[in-house]
Amino acid sequence: MLGADGLNLALMIADSGIVDSAVNDLMARSQVAALTENRGVRRSVKGHLLKWRGSVKKRMTRVCETERFQHELALYQEVIHWDEATFFTQINDVVKKLEWHSAFYLQARRLLDKNNQHHNPMFPRYFCDLWYKSLADAIKQAELSELEASKEKFLTDLYQRMETMKNMDTVAEQGDETAVGRLWDMAAAKLTKTDLKVMYNHAEFLKKNKGLQDIAEQLGRMANDQDDPDLNKSPTEAPEMVEELSDEATDDIVGIHESDDLNKLLPNETMFLAYPELEVVFYKHLADKRLMNYKTQGKTRTLKKVRTTQPDNSQIEVDKGPFIVCVDASGSMSGFPEQCAKAMAYALMQIALAESRECYVILFSTQHITYELTKQDGLREAADFLSYSFHGGTDLEPVLTQSIDLMLSDTYKNADLVVISDFIAPEQSQELVGKINELKNNKNRFHAINLSKYGNPSLMNMFDHCWSYHPNLVGRLMKKW
Numbered sequence: 001m002l003g004a005d006g007l008n009l010a011l012m013i014a015d016s017g018i019v020d021s022a023v024n025d026l027m028a029r030s031q032v033a034a035l036t037e038n039r040g041v042r043r044s045v046k047g048h049l050l051k052w053r054g055s056v057k058k059r060m061t062r063v064c065e066t067e068r069f070q071h072e073l074a075l076y077q078e079v080i081h082w083d084e085a086t087f088f089t090q091i092n093d094v095v096k097k098l099e100w101h102s103a104f105y106l107q108a109r110r111l112l113d114k115n116n117q118h119h120n121p122m123f124p125r126y127f128c129d130l131w132y133k134s135l136a137d138a139i140k141q142a143e144l145s146e147l148e149a150s151k152e153k154f155l156t157d158l159y160q161r162m163e164t165m166k167n168m169d170t171v172a173e174q175g176d177e178t179a180v181g182r183l184w185d186m187a188a189a190k191l192t193k194t195d196l197k198v199m200y201n202h203a204e205f206l207k208k209n210k211g212l213q214d215i216a217e218q219l220g221r222m223a224n225d226q227d228d229p230d231l232n233k234s235p236t237e238a239p240e241m242v243e244e245l246s247d248e249a250t251d252d253i254v255g256i257h258e259s260d261d262l263n264k265l266l267p268n269e270t271m272f273l274a275y276p277e278l279e280v281v282f283y284k285h286l287a288d289k290r291l292m293n294y295k296t297q298g299k300t301r302t303l304k305k306v307r308t309t310q311p312d313n314s315q316i317e318v319d320k321g322p323f324i325v326c327v328d329a330s331g332s333m334s335g336f337p338e339q340c341a342k343a344m345a346y347a348l349m350q351i352a353l354a355e356s357r358e359c360y361v362i363l364f365s366t367q368h369i370t371y372e373l374t375k376q377d378g379l380r381e382a383a384d385f386l387s388y389s390f391h392g393g394t395d396l397e398p399v400l401t402q403s404i405d406l407m408l409s410d411t412y413k414n415a416d417l418v419v420i421s422d423f424i425a426p427e428q429s430q431e432l433v434g435k436i437n438e439l440k441n442n443k444n445r446f447h448a449i450n451l452s453k454y455g456n457p458s459l460m461n462m463f464d465h466c467w468s469y470h471p472n473l474v475g476r477l478m479k480k481w
Contacts, residue, residue, distance in 0.1 A: 003373070010070075011337055018143075018144065018147065018310065019053055019057055019060070019147065020053075020439045022056075022147060022151055022342070023049055023052075023053050026049060026151070026154070026155070026158070028184070034148055040375070041313065044156065045196075048158075053374075055172055056146070056147060056150045056151075058152060059146055060188075061448030063139060063142045063143050063146055064139050066222070068101045069135075069138070069139060071097075072098065072102050072104075072135065073135070075094055075097060075098070075134050076135065078094075078370070079091070079094060079128060079131075079373075080125070080128050084124055086126040087127075087399075088124075088481065089478045091124075092112065095108045095109060095169060095203045102134075102138075103137070104131050104135070104138075107214050108127070108131070108198060111123075111127055113134075118269050122278070126188070127331055132343060132405040133454070139439060150230055151186065160190055162440055164191055164379065167191060179200070184369070189351060191379060191383060194387075195379075195380075195383035195387075196475050198386045198387055198411075199346070199383065200381060201381065202339070202342055202346045202386055203346065206343040207340055209340065209343065209469075211469055212344055212469060213345065213347060213468065214346055214447060215344070215467050216344060216347035216351060217448060218415055219351070219418060220348075220351040220355065221466075222416065223355075223357075223414055224320075224435055225403065249280065251297065251298025252294055252296065253294050253295070254296065254297045255295040255297045256293065256294060256295055256330075257292075257293060258289060258290045258291065259289055259291060259293040260286050260288075261290075261291075264293040264294045264296065265293060266293065266294065268292070269282065269285070270283075292439075295388065296300075311472065318356050319413075319414060320355055320356075320412075320414055321411070321414040321416070322352070322357050322359060322360060322412065322415050322418045323351075323352055323357060323358070323359045323360065323415070323416050324362065324403050324406065324407070324412075324415060324418070325344075325348055325360065325361045325418045325420065325421045326362045326364060326400070326403060326417065327341045327342075327345060327361060327362070327363050327420050327421075328341065328364060328365070328390075328394055328396075328419075328420060328421030328422060328423075329364060329365045329369075329388065329390040329391070329392065329396040330365045330393050330422075331390060331391045331393070332422055332452075333390070333421070333451070334389075337451040337452065337464060337470075338390045339419075340451050341420040341421075342386050343447060344384070345373075345385065345420070346416075349373040349374065349407060352374050353375070355373070359372075360379045360406075360409070361385055364394075364395065364396070364398065365391065365392030365393060365394065365395065366392040366393055368402065371384065393423060394421065394422070394425045394426045395425075396419075396421070396428065397422075397428055397429070397432060400419075400428065400432060403430065403437065404432075404436065407444055412444065413442055414443045415445075416443070416445050416447060417445070417446050417447065418447045418449065419446075419449070420449045420451065421448075421449075421455070421461070422450070422452070422454065422455055423448070423450050423452065423455030423456050423459050424452065424454055424455060425459065426456070427456065427458045428461060428462065430433050430463075431480075433462050436462050442466065443463070446462065446464050447463055447464060447465045447466070448460055448463040448465075448466045448467070448469070449466075449467050450466060450469070451468075451469055453468070453470050455468075
């Protein structure tokens with residue numbers, strides 16, 4: 001008799017188009033359609049949907065791995081290999097085991113009662129065929145329930161992102177499409193009115209302090225100035241023979257599924273043609289594409305244009321590393337310097353969004369706190385950072401050591417480390433200075449933004465670029481929020 005693999009059955013249902021229909025339904029909603037008018041957001045939303053599509057398919061195919069379905073599938077697999085004598089002897093015991101967890105139980109009982117004492121030789125086949133259909137329907141219903149639950153959860157996240165994006169319109173600068181798209185990726189965090197007010201205050205502070213904006217823009221441009229061929233990537237397209245998995249290739253038999261391909265028909269299906277009264281069942285299954293076929297898979301070779309990046313001396317596109325912003329959170333930085341430091345970090349986060357770079361902020365005083373402003377919940381991280389109150393003392397060496405450890409990997413090549421402090425601290429050790437010089441040779445840059453006129457000048461020698469920003473008292477009064 002016919003065998004059935006539970007995983008193949010689940011995959012068959014998951015691949016039937018119901019997931020694609022759910023994706024199309026989500027994209028057709030008016031709120032989503034209006035949101036995706038911006039091309040940067042459209043790419044991000046489509047990527048978000050494709051990621052959800054893949055994850056929900058995986059969850060749907062795991063439905064048959066539950067104890068309920070595993071138990072029933074095991075019984076089914078056992079029964080279909082019985083001969084007629086064994087079937088009529090033991091089928092009642094099997095049906096009893098289905099009583100509490102199978103949707104097929106009541107139908108099975110009625111079938112057995114109706115066939116009692118007759119022992120029709122076609123009955124086992126007919127019984128198993130109906131059982132298989134019941135299993136398929138039950139798994140499909142369970143997968144649909146999983147899909148709907150996942151869809152509702154996804155919609156909640158989608159509307160949350162839309163609300164956050166709407167609120168961020170008054171907070172973030174109107175950047176290019178890349179920046180807006182990455183902002184969508186970070187918009188999963190639910191921001192309170194207090195969070196938005198804090199961001200708005202720092203955005204307004206940044207607008208009033210043109211000097212800080214100029215420094216941030218200079219920092220953003222420096223990654224483009226490198227002439228290392230390893231950093232300059234030129235997009236190219238070249239034809240390449242690509243091997244892809246295809247269900248049309250017949251290299252391997254990987255399972256069974258329902259279809260109408262007579263070339264891959266299981267021998268068991270031809271049993272319907274042996275009896276004139278059941279021949280119509282065969283043709284019905286053929287028309288409905290429900291004949292059991294071998295599922296094959298193999299590799300096909302196709303010639304495709306593959307887009308790659310190759311080193312190019314002409315600076316077309318520069319591979320830029322992240323920003324590591326070390327912010328002095330000591331008590332001496334409270335007040336106007338604290339506002340400047342936070343606004344500068346906020347400006348660098350916006351530049352990182354526009355240039356597809358990462359941005360890390362490390363607060364240092366007597367302890368270290370690290371924020372990753374461009375990750376999935378980066379807006380939440382940014383709000384927490386901007387709300388942090390500065391206190392404690394200045395301890396520069398540990399944070400520089402931590403940053404150096406981060407920058408030793410290739411991921412941080414062509415990175416910018418920015419130290420924002422009043423630099424009221426002692427000169428650093430020669431060992432630390434030596435490590436910094438080694439990293440400079442790896443195309444990393446070290447910058448200092450001094451927010452006090454009392455900073456230690458000897459500290460500045462280890463940095464590539466130093467800026468001082470400390471307006472006089474009148475200037476501070478005019479520029480504070």
